[in-house]
Amino acid sequence: MSKLIACFLSVFLLSCNNENESKSLAKVVQSSELKTLENKDILLQTASFGNSSTKKTVKPKNFEKIEKNILLGKFDYKKDSNFSIVSSKYSSKTIYLRNEVLLKFDQMYNAALKDGIKLVIISGTRSFNHQKYIWDRKWAKNILKMDSISAVKEIMKYSSMPSTSRHHWGTDIDLNNLENSYFEIGEGKKIFDWLVENASKYGFHMTYDNQEETKRTGYKMEKWHWSYMPISEQFLIQFNEYINCENISSFKGSKFACHPKVDVIKNFVNGINTDFKKIINVTE
Numbered sequence: 001m002s003k004l005i006a007c008f009l010s011v012f013l014l015s016c017n018n019e020n021e022s023k024s025l026a027k028v029v030q031s032s033e034l035k036t037l038e039n040k041d042i043l044l045q046t047a048s049f050g051n052s053s054t055k056k057t058v059k060p061k062n063f064e065k066i067e068k069n070i071l072l073g074k075f076d077y078k079k080d081s082n083f084s085i086v087s088s089k090y091s092s093k094t095i096y097l098r099n100e101v102l103l104k105f106d107q108m109y110n111a112a113l114k115d116g117i118k119l120v121i122i123s124g125t126r127s128f129n130h131q132k133y134i135w136d137r138k139w140a141k142n143i144l145k146m147d148s149i150s151a152v153k154e155i156m157k158y159s160s161m162p163s164t165s166r167h168h169w170g171t172d173i174d175l176n177n178l179e180n181s182y183f184e185i186g187e188g189k190k191i192f193d194w195l196v197e198n199a200s201k202y203g204f205h206m207t208y209d210n211q212e213e214t215k216r217t218g219y220k221m222e223k224w225h226w227s228y229m230p231i232s233e234q235f236l237i238q239f240n241e242y243i244n245c246e247n248i249s250s251f252k253g254s255k256f257a258c259h260p261k262v263d264v265i266k267n268f269v270n271g272i273n274t275d276f277k278k279i280i281n282v283t284e
């Protein structure tokens, strides 16, 4: 059945056996902007979008100017037609992702399943307020036993300052488990090895790799955090262009965003896996 749907999708885009089938989906989505709304709906139905009956449209790959509030997570993604709820087959929680990200995740999920791997999304898009909630909880715990700058650095081993999380962008997902050790043995290792081998074919890359090996700055290794790079890279470029550390504000400890020992944009927002720089195209 899924093959039939894939074929049907290809018919409207190109053709079932056309070598161009391996073109990036991003390009396909772009070209679909020229097609009718009905065609877009067909494209989206293949991605199993939640239980919502609302028709959604896919944004083209290339973003023009992204609003500052969107870069900073200060918008309501639940009311944004560029976002959809992920299907209950991928997650037991109510999680939203950008439509194109969800479309590619669906393809990755199905490929993984064929190899006996079950991917589960445990976190997706988060707003500024959601990230602030996480931050405030950790702040309250840490500030009791250390000074402010130490508390900030302790939280930032794994958690972002509100406004600087890639989860604001709708492009990044946490998969299966939030412990690195889970991915080191047994089922977890099988999942991780599969992702390392295959996720890039769908545009997903591990964002926070092993700092001891790569010497990158910022957060510690997160084997669970994967980013849909064709869009997140554009967000990162625009974040660097339009956001400065003074825009990171309105939470406890936010004054340290510009502190040289933190320098959140240089060290954390840009402290990512450098493979991101090498691989832009999604092939499938």
Ligand SMILES: [Zn+2]
Residues within 6 Å of the ligand: 123, 167, 172, 173, 174, 224, 225, 226
């Ligand atoms: Zn994450």
